Amino acid sequence: MHDLKVCYDAxxxxxxxxxxxxxxxxxxxxxxYGLNRFADLGVDVVHVDNPPLTTSEALRQLISPSARRPGGAGPEARVSIAWDEGAAKRLLLRDRSERNHCGAIWVNDMTKRTDPPLVWDAKRVLMQMDSVWCLSRAQVGPLEELLPGVRVDPLLFGIDADFFPARDHPGGQTVCSFGGDRHRDPDTLFAALHRVRETHPHAAFDVQSTSPTPPDWLTLLPRMSPSGVLEVYARSAVVVVTTRPNLHVSGMTVALEAMATGRPVVITDSPGMDDYVQDGVSGTVVPSGDDAAVAAAVTRYLDDPALAAEHGRNGRRLVESTFTTARMCADLAGILGLD
Structure with a gap:
């Protein structure tokens, strides 16, 4: 029997x-999420990629939440984990172990929307876990209120700092932005970059966005391979992320990748973001919806390459010391009692 099984949605x-x-x-x-790095800690870890539940499986789980398909769906393990609520649904039916844990990523923000069935379903899944983790301290209180009796542990996210190496600051005036989840705020982003364009006519803007109406003066980035993303960070002077209010720390992955590359970050101040970006040290944290503040922060970095390079170096040091997948897995091993 393995120590740990990581259950992914296929x-x-x-x-x-x-x-x-x-x-x-x-x-x-x-x-x-770098969960293969449990092996570096001496944990006997395996993974499964679970396809979607069939209709009969979904009905069985709904009628009998503790149901499990006879024989399981893969190798046996003492502990099973899933990264989020969706993958945990498949874990419970197919990969339930003696102990089961998962991340709570979306449920806090689900409660802010008008979809009570989805909230009920996510809560039902999470209440069956031995514990859940979340990716910022700001999520702990709301989750403890939503999930009475379930232990909630904060876990700082990490990235592969070797894959995202530090690059010398390029100078120049290229600004980039990545990401398109439902909590990104393209309206504020476009308004801010328009302000920058008015005062910096030679600036270039590389933006990945799901907005149906992006301005025609920016370069719209497609979905890219990881190495393609690296190239964009390398040529950028500053990385910008604007988000609407949310509790799942939207944008933190882009922030950490940019910091690892040695780029300053301009990012919206959402609950938990101060766990990742230090205002005035590795970047600039701005109020939600304030395009003037975003533009001012971007302009400051474009006009002061030495400051941009300094904040970029600070960010790289923070990633190396705190925000790696190796450190994240070591912390999670402690939470799971596998250390």
């Missing part, structure tokens, strides 16, 4: 992760 599992770097053989870590 749509976002280890096989798909490898495919993301298939064009050039490059991808961060071996598994999503």
């Amino acid at each position: 749509e976002r599992g280890a096989a798909r992760w490898a495919e993301a770097g298939s064009t050039d053989g490059l991808a961060p870590d071996l598994w999503p």
